[in-house]
Amino acid sequence: MENFQLVLSVLGGVAIVAVLVHGYWSIRKQQPKPLRDGTSARAKQEPGASRDKEGFDADGIGQVRVVKVNDEPEEAEAAPAAVKVEPQVKQEPVIAPTRQEPVIKPEAEAPVLGEQASLFAEDELTTQAEEKVKPEAVEPVIEEAPVQDVEPELEREEELPDPQDVLVLHVCAKEGEELAGAELLPCLLTLNFKFGDMNIFHRHEDNAGTGKVLFSLANMVKPGVFDPDNMEQFSTQGIALFMTLPCHGDALRNFSIMLNSACQLADDLGAEVLDDRRQLWHADTKQAYLERIRAVVQ
Structure with missing residues (x-):
């Protein structure tokens, strides 16, 4: 045991000495002063040995320029530059x-x-x-x-001047039949007839029932009037459409509307269209009516 303790103490002493030597060496290594002093001494000893033609050394540092106090021209040249800026x-x-x-x-x-x-x-x-x-x-x-x-x-x-002619068309029920008022009234309203003066229906210029009267529609049976409030109990053998000449507007156009209305009523009510003498309507009768219109208008 004593030998072992001696060995340990020797090793510890050697280790301490090694640590001290290593620390001194590292401190000595980190100090650049001797190197800097040496280089500066060399620079002082050999001021122009390591410089090129332009006056720069190996490190690119030029010679130190000493400015004299009496060098006033340089300061004067520098001053105007500052003044110009x-x-x-x-x-x-x-x-x-x-x-x-x-x-x-x-x-x-x-x-x-x-x-x-x-x-x-x-x-x-x-x-x-x-x-x-x-x-x-x-x-x-x-x-x-x-x-x-x-x-x-x-x-x-x-x-308007006094009437010179009256054009009449009849819409009559067939033999043994009558025109029922309940069926007649809706047909008249569809064809834009309006109940008015003399208790009969009239066709006006405007479909809404305003404007001048173009032609009228009356009951073919005396006294020739209608009662709109009792049309459901009303019946008649026929109705008459008539227009006077001269008339308001175009007479030929007004007659054409009246003829078309008569034909439409005859188709809707199952009746027949007759002329003013209660004869069946045909092409020759239409031509005769047109000649009567032209005679008055001319």
Whole structure:
């Protein structure tokens, strides 16, 4: 045991010495002062040995230039360079007059505003003048002139000469039959007939039942009138469609509408179309009616 303890103590001492030696060596290695002192000493000893023609050494460092106090021309040359730069820098803010443009703009806009104000004043004067003129010039035109010009025209349009001829068509039930009022009334309304004056039906210019009367429809049996409230209990042997010549509008067109209405009623009610002499309607009868119309219209 004693030998073993001795060996351990020797090894520990050797280890401590090795650590101390290693620390001293590493500290010595990290110190660059001797190297720098050596290089600086060499530079002092050989100032121009390692420099090229332009005066730079191997590290690219030039020789130290000593500026004398009496070298005033160099300072004078440097001073103008500084002075020349300053005006160039200061000339940029010198453009500040451009900032005065918004000050000039109101002066240019001022007369425009004055012109606009004058224009508005002229407009007001013209409008006032027009307002003064309108009541005097317009009122008599609206109240007097149209009334005097329109009324005679309406009276002339409503007036017709005395009738020269009357065209009549009959729609009669077949022998042994009658036309029922419950069936007749819907047919008349479908063909745009309207119950009106003299208690009979009329066909007007407008399908809604307004405008001038083109032709009329009456009961063929005396007294020739209808009672719309009792049409369900009404029955008749036939009805008569008639128009006077001259008439309002185109006489040929009005007769064509009347003939088509008579034919439609005959088809819907199962009746027959007859002429004014209660003869069956045919092509020759139609031609005779057209000649009668032309004779009156011409």
